[in-house]
Amino acid sequence: MRMLLKFIIILLVTTSLFAEKEKISLQLEWLHQFQFAGYYIAKERGYYDVVGLDVTIKEMKTDVDVVKEVISKKSEYGIGRSSLLVDRAEGDPVVLLGAIFQHSPSVLITTNPKIKTLKDLNNKNIMITNDVANGATIKAMLLSKGLLYENINFQQHSFKLKDLIDGKTDAMACYLSNEPFFLKRAGIPYKVFDPRDYGFDFYEDIIFTSEDELKNHPKRAEAFYKASIEGWKWAFAHIEETAKIIHDKYNSQNKSIKSLIFEGKVLKELALNKNGDIGTISMEQIDKITNWYRVTGLLKEKYDFSPYIDPLGFNKKRLNIGVLAKRGEEKTLERWEPLATYLNRSLEEYHVVIHPLSFDEIEEHIKNKSIDFLLVNTVNYVQFENQYGISRIATVKSRGMQGEACSYFGGVIFTKKDSKIKNLNMLKGRKFAAVNEDSFGGWIMAYEFLHDIGIDRDDIKLKFYNTHDAVVHAVLNSEAEAGTVRSDTLKHMAMEKQIDFDKVKILEPKQYENFPYTVSTKLYPEWPFAKLNHVSENAAKEVMTALIRMPEDSVEAVKADIGGWTVPLDYSSVHEVLKKLHIKPYDKIDITPFEVLKKYAIWIYVFISILIVGIIQFIHIRKVNLELDRKVHERTEELYEANHRLKELAHTDALTGIHNRGYFMELAEQLFKVAKRNQSPFQILSLDIDYFKDVNDTYGHQVGDSVLKLFTKKISSLLRESDIFGRIGGEEFVICLQNTTHEGALAFAEKILKEIRALEYKNNKGDRISFTVSIGVAELEGDKTLTQLLSESDEALYRAKRAGRDRVES
Template identity: 35%
Template sequence: MIIKKLLIILLLLISSLFSTENKKITLYLDWLNQFQFAGYYIAKEKGFYSNYGLDVDIIEFNQNSNITNEVIKKPNSYGIGKASLIIDKYDGNDIILLSSVFQNSPLVLISLEKSNIKTPKDLKNRKIMITNDAKEAAALKTLITSQGVSQDDLIIQEHTFKIEDLISGKTEVMASYLSNEPYILESKKIPYNIINPNDYNFNFYEGILFTSLNELLTNPTRVQNFNEASLKGWSYAFKNIEETAKLIYEKYNTQNKTLEALIYEGNVLKKLSKFDNGNLGEINPEKIDEIKRFYNFLGLNKNNNIFDTNSIILNKTEVIFNKEKLNYLENNHFTLLVEDNKIPFSFKLTNQFKGIEIDFWNLISEKLNKPFNIEETIDNKMFNIFSNTVKAKFIYSYEGNDKNNNYILSKPISQINLAIATKNDKNFINDLSILSNKKIAVLDKLNIKNLLEKDFPNIHFIEVNSVENGFYKLKNNEAYGFIDNIYSLTHYINKNHLSNIKINSTIDYSLNMYLQSEKKDYKFVDLINSAINRITKDEEKIILNNYQQILYHDRINYIQFLKYILPLILLLLIFVIFNIKLKKEIHRRKEVEAELLKLANKDSLTNIFNRRKIEEICEKELIRSKRYGTHFSIIFFDLNDFKIINDKLGHHIGDEVLTKVTQTINNNIRESDSFGRWGGDEFLIVLPQTNENQAKAMILTLEKNINDLTFDVNSELKISCSFGISEYEKGDTLDSLLKKADKSMYTTKALYKQELSKKT
């Protein structure tokens, strides 16, 4: 009997070992413990990994090992690397890039202020500590070379990684991290200068999470889960920098850094991650292509290998299911529990369910290529409908925390904006902080009252248990405003014809939309998450936009109208309907023609002529000048350093700059002149009856007005343009006219760069 029990225990132990074998993960760091890897510590300590059944062992950097080799050769392995992983791919390593935590590299050149080294050209004949590894120093070395400084002009020293060598003068410049060495110098009150490759458009990724192709093919869901949990860890770390720094200080502080140094590092790295712009983890194929060109230029692709950029990046919209997942999907039924009359989330229309929840559920069904069921419930309770079906329901929450341990949530599917409703006589609210000492009602189901009280301690937030109660307090002046999701607010106002209440503004908070299922059905949630990863932004936008303007209709009145009123006016409609249709069709065709003409001739962003139209106008003026011998000039120009604006401030700011510049130009040219966008940040002005001197006079006016432009997003942002002029001469064609203007513009641009160089 004892032997039998021992055998059972032994079998259980063996079974346990095998059941956890595939869940053990090793993560190799490319440096020593510090905030640079905070997201992974958080994911481990907060249980984000364990929620996916992952047991992660984090290994500090060891200079005697090669991280890429470790990840390729050892199963269940992941690593952190730099943009130099591209070279590893060139060398034949089958790796997959999952996410890049830092959109810009923190690697810079630092020097003491007293050395007066401010630009790459100042590095000539200076002592510089930089690693000998060509891959590691590629961005810095490319930057130096691009500025006309030869490697022979530098006094290269072996890198000791000791800031004391810079302070003592053993070296004049050292390659360092923005998040580390500057803090040390600042704490010692030593002024310093930085040469940052990012300022010269040498943008490399850093902190890249990667794994092997074999790991992706054999464990696709695990790869997705590990990546998702890691990014969740990073999101938490950047939202809670001080708490995270304290964790590292107490548990992962092998370098004995101070708590203040770790907090400083966290704030710098958060900016480099572009977390606040929503770019955390992003890997852009175009940027990878640019990095590939850098390495090819430097001769680091020794075998001249070629690979498709998309083959190295994890496609988060495509998941390869293993056999176990396919069997689970095939052998189970899945049912969404919905309620009627939750417009626009779920509601019945002619006995068929419609709404945001229904559309997302059907889209997930399409992604998984499996038909899903929909069942109506009372109070959206999770109860058994069929014994062989897996049940789910939508829930909406700010953070997604589910207090009931019996249930598990999917990853967020979409976000629903919150808004504030007020009476019509209230002014527009552009910031909640202006509501100091006001009472604001908040729906208790949002679970956001504590956060709002933390962010706006001077506002009195009161929770209400229903939308009806919130509007009651608003109508009876018991609350200044009422916060709920924008759809529910709009629907209630329309349904109840509340003409004295309006949606005042949206607020900077959103509800996440999740699918909830019982914890025992975790496999279903894994499948759901894989489908959610494959939902594109356009698909999400289409579903949400379909319900932006949904209005409440009184069904009883509508039915009564159809039953009694419609037959009485039917005869009248027969007599006039043909004429009405005819007039509408004529009007519609005119509108379509006008819209098509506008689309054909206007640039969609700036609303000025597009290239095709401005080119056509230019051709006509050429013919006119040839025929009548009149003067005719063109001005060709572009914006100086526009790429830097896009890269540093984002394309939405770049679009604002283009729009303001074009508006300024439009307001300062004659009615007889024509203005169009040639492409990107290049523009063309057509000037009939104008000679070169008159065109130059116009440029002076345009330059002054453009230089005076200010921007709300950045009051210090200044814009300038490089203008080129070309006056028609006998025998000129459109091509020759443009070439002269283009040449003139680049002469102006060269002078601009020369002046800029003197200033720096």
């Protein structure tokens, strides 16, 4: 047995080694050194081989532009800096996959004893590469001390430390892990200007690729990225061994093993995040970098980078959402991929993937736990809730003909326009098309309606077609004489020009108040979004919150043809239908009948036996139904309480207790419309706590949270009942003042500055922490929209920050 196992392992390894591998290349941004250790290790230890990749690692040359190298497809992947964001905004189709260094190792070093401060670099020479010059960290550090780029002579980087030592340049862009080691060993005095000492701490060594590569080779991209991260993990866990590999095979700079070990130890501290992970990249940090680019003028306008930051979720925990493919796999992906886009933008820790599932596939995926959440029709939900304990966290709102949102739906029973079938009684003996035995809108609703008017399923020639589209085509192509689908199917197919709606006749048409479609049946709650038992409460809470906060007019909601989401509805009416029709879980009850005496059977005993069996069955059925009713009632009671909490959550910022971004915007839009209609004064104030990151870094996030609470409590005490106050970001807030002049708003903003200056937070160590705030004010004038008004106050806020902070600008 052991010999057989060894043979299989050898066979697998041999097959892997000799299988044809995909050839790709990685363009570095510098010369070979420990800075790129993870890629060398992934290559040397076979991590790339295992995933079928033959990777060429290309050292930097002076005439190579890393971004152009990748977008021109000379290299599939590259290592870049934060300036990639500027490249993206200027039209280069780059996509950022992950950041190896969470803290930038980029520094400026001088050996000129006359240069003691950053200001001494004014009108001096700095040797630097273009991407470092345009990177956020170095540029932010220089600008923070009033140094203008036009007053500095930037020289092309020679990559030779000797040029710095010989005075051919006054300062050189270096890596904290490299040049200090050689200068110290040579006994040459030097001074380091580290952006982190000036409050600027941004990503470095970002793995990136092109949009084409990610679109055409997503699996290859994932394989390359994850193999590279494994290489980095090994490199940092075995720094001495890694240094020797680099020394022997990747040593174009002739570094010693000691210098490489020093480099590895420094870089390890800069690479690992607080959880010990490598490669993580967050939109929060990207936004900070972006804001600095806007302040420095490299970015002229706001730009949404979220679609280009780890779009496939390589650095996130994956959440798989199974969706019932009621119209087939292609249509399901087309409709629900926008939901994944929205969730991936909203969820910091998770990456969502949509999986279309047929009716027959759902249960198997629940059993195997290959999906984490389920968006499914109401009957499937009730059945799986009973059998597997899944629980709903939200209910979808469908979108009507005019864009109106509705959380209920129905079914239509239809035939061809020229059909001789005039009413439902004429369906007896006819060919009838439905979607599936378990399809609520595509069969069960119609079944209930037919049952109520005395038509049993045996009275029609029933055939299931698996998708709603197939049912419609079957009727219009005369394969069936009538059929049933959910209420919005005909609308979708008509809008997609698959059918001519004028050729359809709806039987027993009904209109319900505030419901946009003509239907034949009653209305029932829309599809629930449910979590499976194995999903953590944190993940469920994050997803639930994101769904409830999804604006019904968002791009993704419109693309998905939904009106957003609401708190979970009461599905007891669905249980009643299933009971009435004896459909699972109310279909079969296991009983043990008395054994009928065969040899001495007497008719009276047979009658008594049958009667007893009937009574037992009735009692058992009643007991099971009561138990199911109890479970439904308990779940409903829990949901009522959860609904109340969810409504509060949907409106309130969890930390500070003031309005969250979504609810603030909703209220502000209402007040804005009133102000426009009444031509009354209306002001927007954008506020940002100055140097708030320093508070977090110095005292910890717990103290930072307490400072935010103190800040919002103080400002809330200054507001009138008619004013609204919301948190729109980490330390960013907005106030809406109605019936207040511009002069009054400026006076109020000055009052806020004074009150915040006087504010002080004392932590448990006795430290007294004070802080200030910058404010931008904008006034409603002419035909401005609320979006323009918010943008103007935001721009004013940035002017206040550029002018020195702790001030008001308008």
